[in-house]
Each structure stands twice: as structure tokens, then as C-alpha cells.
Amino acid sequence: MRGRFTRFAQFLSFAAVSGLPSAVFAAEFDGRALSPAWGLPFAGILLSIALMPLVVPRLWHHHYGKVTAAWALAFLAPFAWVFGPGLAGEQLVHVALGEYLPFVILLTALFTVSGGIYIRGNLRGSPGVNTAILAIGAVLASFMGTTGASMLLIRPLIRANDNRRHKTHVFVFFIFIVSNAGGSLTPLGDPPLFLGFLQGVEFFWTVGHILPETLFLVGALLAIFYAMDWHYYHRREERLPVDPTPDTTRLGFDGARNFWLLAAVVGLVLLSGFWKTSRGFEIAGTQVGLPALVRDLGLLAVTWLSLRITPARVHEDNQFSWAPMQEVAKLFAGIFVTIVPVIAMLRAGVGGPFGAIVAAVTRPDGSPDPAMYFWASGTLSSFLDNAPTYLVFFNTAGGDAQVLMGSMATALAAISAGSVFMGANTYIGNAPNLMVRAIVESRGERMPSFFGYMAWSGCILVPLFVVMTFIWFR
Template sequence: MRFAVLAVVAALSLLLAAPPALGAEGTAVDGRALSLLWGLPFLGVLLSIALMPLLAGRIWHHHYGKIAAAWAALFLGPYALAFGAEAAWAEFTHVLVQEYLPFMALLLALYTTGGGVLLRGTLVGTPAANTALLAAGTGLASIMGTTGASMVLIRPVLRANAFRRRKTHTFVFFIFLVSNIGGSLTPLGDPPLYLGFLKGVEFFWPTTHLFGEFLFCAGVLLALYYAMDRLAWARERPAPPAIAGRERLRIEGWVNVALLGAVLLVVLGMGVMPLPAVSVLGQPVGLERVAGMAAFLGITLASVRLTPPALREENGFAWGAMAEVAKLFAAIFVTMAPVLAILRAGREGGAADLVALTSTPAGEPIPAVYFWLTGALSSFLDNAPTYLVFFNLAGGEPGHLMTQGALTLAAISCGAVFMGANSYIGNAPNFMVKAIVEEQGERMPSFFGYCAWAVAVLIPLFVLLTLLFF
């Protein structure tokens, strides 16, 4: 790993040599000046996540943070040499301040508070009980966010199915439903819709305009899951654990339920109460975002202080999954920056041929293409900035998009939210659920194994969705 360390040191040396005050957005390189080759470090991160656990598992599990940092350095170092240290510093601080730190602060608050909510009672992972848990999580995701719902419910699902051998499909469908599709009805559900809300899309617009698509996908997936779990149960014929007396379901850790509510109020407040910008590492950041990050950290500390350690221990809570997400997503955010810049350049960038597919020769938008392009890119890029790219490509005017362009906006929204389920890195809760499940000693599909599940189950579903709605 000496190479990784040297690469990181070299990149940091270049960055630290640049004065912090030069990190204004104006110094960043225009996406029109970038070729698609700048996406190679991002591809390297993806392939490392996908292949190294299979080909060099021991090295990966001990050094994944260093490997991820090396790929980030392999983007930042050449970028600084090609465009100057000022531009590299601007890109780095933009990703750090505008995207990564707000993302991680929110994720940390949801992870910590969700891990302090314990669902007690008799939970036996029968097909009916599992389907009910997935349906409940799917419903909760639009209220408390896909991350919040995933963090609250994944551990009860793990405990309920501890006695079963055939259960990998349960965790896969959990990611499909609770971590993604369930968050499609409000801006609180998934970050892309929240960005749309910040851009002027009405709060309940997704509720009224995406409900049919949500109901179709959730209904089909829940029915398919129930049939698969019934078949798995019949083949396995598991012996449920002996239960002396049935204990009614109840929640412990109500203080964390209240703190989860506080997280959602902070998120909503950041959208409806814009404040003047302040400079952080040379980047203009709205004061409401700074206050929001501080609030998320305060909520995290309150959860740690107010939750009895015995409750977290009984819940199987550990910090390993959070650390893994923090390290890997740091590299993902940094290396995806040039890819998003190229996409933002639209018809003048390296992805011009791809962008041209979104409209007819007469300039009319094609909703089905918007759905599939937004979705395909959201499967591997962060779905929130991908949503913004196509939102702006469709005109960026919320008044028009909510009315005459409603079908196009619905296609963009569904593509970003639904197809985030196509890979582990399509949406942050996906990777967190995988990490938590594996932390508990359970088996999850490999990166490509999970993508194979998505191809077999989700892609045919999305084809039907296209034919019915777009």
C-alpha cells in the first residue's frame, strides 16, 4: 500500500500549496474542457469495490480506505498538473464543502439515531411477516427518508430471519424497496426530490404525480418477494425458534424517534429558510446549510449520550459500517466530479451524443429517454446531482416542469429514485444496508452479484413501467 500513501501525499501537497482563498467556484474547470478520460479514476473506484473483495478480499478488507484514497489522488494529482493547483483546490473544496460534508453529516445523524431505535417483540421471519416488514419500511421511507427507514428496520429484519438459511433475497428486496423505491413520494424521502424541492418543485408534487409509478413498482416487488420467500421457506422448511410466550411488538429508544423527527425538521428547515452565504474554504455556503450540519452533529452527540449502551448492543449496532461508507464515498464523490461536470456541459461536453438522445429533432423532450438516462447514470453516480443535471437539461423551470412538462419531470424523478437500486453505490442506504448485514455475519451478493439481481428483477419491471407510464 506504499503506492496509495505516496499518491495521497502527492495530491495533498499539491492542494495544500494552493491558497485556500482561491477555491471560489469560478476557478473550477468548465466541463466542456474535459474529455471522458477524466472518468477513469471513478471507473477505478467502481471496479475496486466490485472486484477486489472477490479477487483480493484480505487486502481489500484491511486497506480499502487507502485504495479509495489512491484513486482520489490519481484524479486530483493529474487534474492539478493539467489545470493548476488552484483549480484542483477549488474542485476538492467544492466536493468537500458543498457535497460530501453535508451528505455525511446527515447520514451520520440518521445512522446513529436509527441504530438507537429497538423494535422489541416476537418477530419470526415467515414470508408473511417479512413481506409486512418490507411493506412497512416502504411506506415509512417517504416520511423519514430511505436512510432513516433502512437504519430503523434492517436490524429487526436481521433478527427476525436469524434462524433461516435462505435469506439473501430478503436483504436484496429490502434495498430495492425500503432503501430506494419507498422514498419517491416526498422531498424527505430521497435526496434528488429534496433538491427538486429546493429548486421550486412543490412539496406534495411527487406525492400526487409519482403515486401511480410508486404503487405499481412497490406492489409488483412485494408480490414477487412474497412468492420467492414462500418458495424459499418451502425448500428450506426452517424450524422457527421456540418461543415461550408471544411478546407484543413495541419500540424502545423513543428519544431516538424524537431525534429522527428533529433530523427531518432540520432537513425541511434548510429548504424553506435560505440564509445569506458564508465562505468556507473559499466556497460560498448558505448559512442554513452550515447550521444544518451543526444541528446534525448535535443530534448525533445527543443520541450517543442519551441512548443506553445496552440498547445499542442488543440492536447489534457498531460503527464499522459507517466508517466504510465514509471512506468509500469520499473517493466516489471526488472522482465522480469530472463525470458530472461533463454531463453538466450538456451538448457542448464529452457526453454530447448521450445528451442529444433526450429530445426529438424538433426539440421536444422524450420522457422515456429521460427516465432511462437519469436512471442509468443514477445507478452508479450520486443520484442527487444526476437529477439536477437532467432537471436543468429539461429547462430547469419548475413552474413549467410541474405542469406542461410534468411527464418529463416524473420520468427524471422516477429514474433518479428508482434506479438508485440498480447497484450498491446508486444510493447511500444500499451500501449501508450491505455493510450492516455483513457486519452481523450474514452473506450479501458481490457487487456484480447484486447488479445481476437488479438486471433480473428491476430492469424488466422498469421496462413495464416505461410502457405503462412514459
Template sequence: MRFWTLAAIAVAIGIILPDPAFAAEALPGATMSLLWALPFAGILLCIATGPLFFPHVWEHHYGKIAAGWSLLVMVPLLMAFGFGAASGAVLHAMLLEYMSFIILLFALFTISGGILVSGNLHGTPLVNSAILLIGALLASVVGTTGASMILIRPIIRANDNRRHNVHVIVFFIFLVSNIGGSLTPLGDPPLFLGFLRGVDFFWTASHMLAPAAVIGLIVLVVFFLLDSWLYKREGAQAPIADPTPDSRLRLRGLVNLPLLGGVIAAILMSGMWKPGIGFTIQGVHLELQNLLRDAIILILALVSLVVSSKEYREANGFNWHPILEVAKLFAGIFICIIPVIAILQAGLDGAFAPLVSLVTAADGSPNDAAYFWMTGILSSFLDNAPTYIVFFEMAGGDPQVLMTTMSRTLVAISAGAVFMGANTYIGNAPNFMVYAIARSQGVNMPSFFGYMAWSCVVLLPIFVLVSFLFFM
């Protein structure tokens, strides 16, 4: 029997056991050493290097690898702190955060997969810039993954007769797969994790709008100037036959649009409706509005599967592998990060005290620029969702404080995680998916380090500017 099946059975057993006999206890983060963080570092390192350096092994065994790192957390937790603390910590992570997180990703992935942009446009600088702008705006509604999957094939078709088209996909990753998802919890996984931890839905848009507009506008202008220069150079050369001639552009699968609206409404409902009704399972308190939100979102995804055209999904290259991979890997991440969060919650009394001191000024106030750069640098090479959680907890983990007196700190953490996820192919999940699709469509995409050269030249100077404008 597979590990994740056994894990599901174990969680079910934990749920049905009587609460008094196995009451959950808090993990003593102040007494835990840095050794507890090794499985978290290990699983992130595997995620970062696996698809690039041992792709065949990774493709067939990523679930087993994630399960192995998870066991290296769960077994020691059980042995060191007993069933109550170990089961309570795991159930808290899986029931309060992981389930809602993966249900939302599943819904956005499923519903957006039924929306097809058919037809073809000619990839002029103006058309390409318009597609990037639309994609960036769309990313905050259907998520960076959804927007990337809807628009990556249309923009490849629009530029398949261009001699220079690599830069188009690189900037697509910058804007659509990352920067555009910064305005709502729907946009990027780190922001939804913040929402699950108590950050208001509209707080993100109101506080992230200014930095997102600055960086998005600059990146778009840089793209337009570069694309215009390359387009003019191509005009002096013999034209390439267009394998996909221009045709009328159509948006198909419109039945999925109200379903996306339903997902947004369900999330807003859970943030605004507080009936005060909840259920406690092994010390984990589940609130009615959140359970109802997840149920509605899941039902909407299933409705999309029933009402969407199979033809449209096939044209989008839709399959279940990406979401299955995300589900398995993030199950491992959410388990492996449990001891890391416990240590961070201990603050200067925990093993991460040197790291905490790096983002703290001499007077004890947060160093927002340090939060921005440290969150961003780690988000570039690790996955940005768990990185966001780490620094969210490092900043105190209290959403009410972070949204008010420490709002600039939370903006710095959010901006670092979302924006700098664009620095490498592995900073955010859609990056590598776009890379793989573009390669399969004949685009000569740059290598891992070649892409980093693009991001260092284009993005890092803009990040320096954003840092000075908003976090110093």
C-alpha cells in the same frame, strides 16, 4: 499525515485566504476532453468491484484508493487552470454539497442506530409482508440506510426457522433498501443531492408517489405470493427448531424519535425560510438557512449519542465503520465528479455531446424513457447518488425548469436512480450492508450474479411497465 487530514487543512487554508487574491473561476467545460472523466470512472469502478473481488485490500485501503483518484483530479486542475479555478471548484463541491450530504447521512445513521426493535415474531407471509411495507414507508423518513439497519435483524430473526428465507432478504433489499426511499429527500442520497441543488422538499413526494406506489405494490404482491407458496411447501416438512422463539415485540430507544423529527424540521426550515443572509468564501456563497440546518442536524446526532442506551446500539451491531467508509468514498466522488459536471454543463458543446444526444429527441426535447433507463442502468452498477448528479446536470441542471416544464424528466432521473439501485448489491449503499449482515446471521445469500438473477426476473419487467406508464 493522512491524505484526508491534509485535504482538510488545504480546504481550511483556501477558506481563510483573502477572496480578491484567489477569486474562483468557472471551469471551461467546453474545452475539456473525456480524459478528465477517467478518475470519476475509476473511483466508481473501484467502489463497484473492491468489496467483491479484493475485499481484504479494499477494507484496509479504500480511503487511500479514493485519495489517489482525488489527487488525479486536483493536481491536473491546479496545473491546467490555476489556483483560482481549481480551489473554487473544489470548495464549491465540498462546502455546498458534500458537507450537508455527509452531515445528514451521519445524523440518520447515528439516530436510527439508537432505535432497537426487540422481541421476535413468526415469519408468516402476512407478517413478512407487513414488515416490508412498514420498512418501505419508514425508509422515506429515516432513509434507506436507517430503515434497513433498524429492521434487518428483526426480519432475519422472524425467519430463522424457515427453510426458505433467502427471498425474504432479497425482497427486503428491493423494498426497504431502495424503493421505499423514493418519497422524500431524506429517503435516498440522490434525492437529497437534488434537494441541495434546489429541488423542493415536497416536490419529490408529490411527483414520485404514483410510480413508487405502482412499483412498490407490485413487488409486495409478488413477494406475498412467492412467500405464501414457499411457506405452504415448508408446512409439509419436519419443522426446524426456532433459535429465537416468538416473544413480545418492543420498540426501544424512543427518545430518538423526536430527534428524527428535529432533522425533518431542520430540512423543511432550510427550504422554506429565506432570510437573504449569506457568507462568501473564495467565491462560494453559503446561505444562513443552510448553515443553520446543518448545525441543527449535527447537534441532534450528538444528542442521540448522549441520550441513547449503549445496550441498544450494541444489540443493533452499531459501529462507525459504515459511515466512515461512506464519508471517505464520497469525499473522493465529489472531487472526481467536478470535471464531469463542468463538461456536462457545456451540453452539446462538450465532450459528452454523444451521451447528451442519446437522451434528446430529434426535436430537441428530452427523451424521458431514455433518462429513466440510462440513469437506472448506471445506478445499478455505479453508486446511484453520483449517477443522479450526472443526469441532473445533463438535463440542464436548473431546478426551477426541472420541477416545472421538465418535471417528467426529473421524475425519470429520480426514479431510475432510486428504483434501479436495487438491481445489484452495489447499486445503493444499504444493499451490501444488508447482504453482509444476513450472511453473518447464517442466511445463505445469493452471489453477486445470483442476486442479479433475482432482480432481472422480478424487477426488470416491472421497470418496463413503469417506463410505459410514466415516461412514454
């Protein structure tokens, strides 16, 4: 038990340190003064994630944190030199307290609580069972978050298919459906929608405006998956002679007390959105609101309590480790650092270096173009983090939640759908994508490379997005 607490303390210490530079994009500085060359470190980290696991896998596996830190410093050092260490320091404090730590604390809480629930038994990974698990995950994702649903269901899904020869497609579709598309109906589902909720978008607005799109996308993916899985399942010698985990229909939950903690996580997130108060305090120019402070401290308490009440046997059965969470924290720290100038240049609007992108979402008559909002927010969400991308286009569309929910509802729906749905296009589009990949690979299963995964999304997701554009976002 002590070793487990020690590892957890070490992880939080890393999170606190790595969190400092993670989301500088939230601080304000004039992106019009930047050149596109400031985006090179971001391109470098993307290429490193894509190519190094293929070219130098051993180096990447052991030193990806150092590589990520090097790219982060490639931006931070020149930034401090050009804009001054004072501004850099203010932004680092702002980032630590206002962006990255809340991000990593919420993910850690969901990861820990979900990892403390073990689903006993092992169903046969037939096409029907696999499709049912994906469908259940899609529903759960909007109520317990894509991270929570992914962490709860990925392990039993792996066990259910451990006697199959062809199963990579199972995990790819799991990322498509459970880790992304399923989280599109409430602010609890995905960070972009939660940010919109904090900006004044009503809690149930999203479910009322992109439910048809969600049903279409999830339904189409489930149908495609079932057909593909049925094809593989009925091939000769698809199933191994001996199932590593014998089938049983006697299902149950160990560590079920964590479900109450999961409800506490949901409650804390909702509290921070509904609780409106000016109370708080300021640290180095950064305002720390009381609701956010209560939420984050509460999430840390939930994480600690989960570790205390979860029997060690449950973690052993789940093969629980901090490695997937550490990988996400390290990689996204570097991504959030190097994304700073990219987001700043986008926020500069039509007068900035990326003005063509911003101008593309507006029609000649000045009205918003929903199709372009859908594809612009979606494309950038595929490679940038989808939460700040959502905010960029939310503000580009005017930033007034009441107007966006009214006369510009189609544009807001397009931004919401693009940010959530297209986060599935790459591994780095949404944090649960990398977490699922890490867990699957830790069990000895194969996952596509960075570009291999993009080939899957390009062949399956992109055509569906084109159809959605013509139906809902013209």
C-alpha cells in the same frame, strides 16, 4: 461511554478530512475541455468495488479505504497539474462546505438516531411478516428517509429470519423497496428529490406526479417477494431446529426517545428548504448559507444528543458500530472525487464528450423525451451517485422548476423516478444500499457480490422499469 464518544469523534474527524475532495462536481469548470480518459479513475474505483472483494477479499476488507484514496488521487493530482492548484483548492473548499459534509452529516444523524432505537421482540420470519415489514419500510422511507427507514428495520428483519436457510432474497428485496423505491414520494425520502426541493420543486409535487408509478413498483416487488419467500419458506428443512432468537409477539421499543430526535432531523431538513435568506458568509469563494449552516449544526447536535441519551444496552442489543457508516463515507468520498470529470462532461451538454447521452433525451422536434430521461437518469444513477445525476438532467431539461412542474411535468417525473428507482440497480447507486449490505454481513449473513446483486436487479427490476416506460413515459 467515553469510548463511544471517542469513536464518534474519530469518525467525524475522518469525515471532515475525507469530505474535502468528495463532490467537486458542484464546482464549475468547462467539461468540453476534457477527454473521456478523465473518467478512468471513476471506472477504476467501480471495478475495485466490484472485483476486489471477490479476487482479494482480505486485502479489500483491510485496505479498501487506501484503495479508494488511491483512485481519488489518480484524478486529483492530474487535475491540480492541468487546471492549477489554485482552482483545485477553491473546489476542495467548495466541496467540503457545500456538498460532502452536509451529505455525511445527514447520513450520520439518521444512522445514529435509528441505531439508538431497538425494536424488542422477535417475530417469525414468515412470508406474511417479511412482506409486512417491507411494506411498512416503504411507507416510512418517504417520511424518515431511505437511510433512516433502512437502519431502523434491517436489524429486526435479520433477527426475524435468523432461523431460515434461504434469506439472501429477503435482504435484496429490502434494498429494492425500503432503501430505494419507498423514498420516492417526498423530498425527505431520497437526496435527489431534496435537491429538487431546494431548486424550487414544490414539496408535495412528487407525490402528486409519481404516486402511481411508486405504487406499481412497490406493489409488484412485494408480490414477487411474497411468492418467492413462500416458495422457500415451505421447502423441507428450510427452518433451523433451534431459533437463535426465540419468537415472541411482545414487541416494544427501547431508546424510544430517539423518535423525537428523528422528528428533529426531519424538521431541520425541512427548515433548510423552506427558509429563504441571503444571510451567510463566504469562505475561499464558497458561499455558506445560514439555513444550511443551522441545519448541519443542528444535525450534529442531534447526533451528539442521541449518543448521550441512548443507553449502552440499546447499542449493544442493536450491535451498533461505526463500521457501516465508515465504509459508506470512505467509498462515497472516492466515488464523489472520481465522478467530478464525468459529471462535468455531462454538464457540457451536446458539445461535450458525452454529448450523445445529452442529445438522446431530446426528440427531433426539440421536445423532451420522457422515456429517455427516465432511462438516462436511471442508468447513470445506477453507477454514479443519484443526487448529482438528478441535477444534471434537471438542468438539461431547462432547470426552471416552474416550467418543469408545468408543461414539462412528464419529463420531471421521469427524471425523479429514474434517479430514485434505479438507484437500486447496484450497491453504489444509493448510500443505504452499501449500509444495509455492511450490516447484514456484519451479522454473519451472506449478501450477493457486486455483480451478483446486479444479476438480481437485472432479472427483477429492469423488466418492471420497461413496463413502467410503456405505461407512463412514452
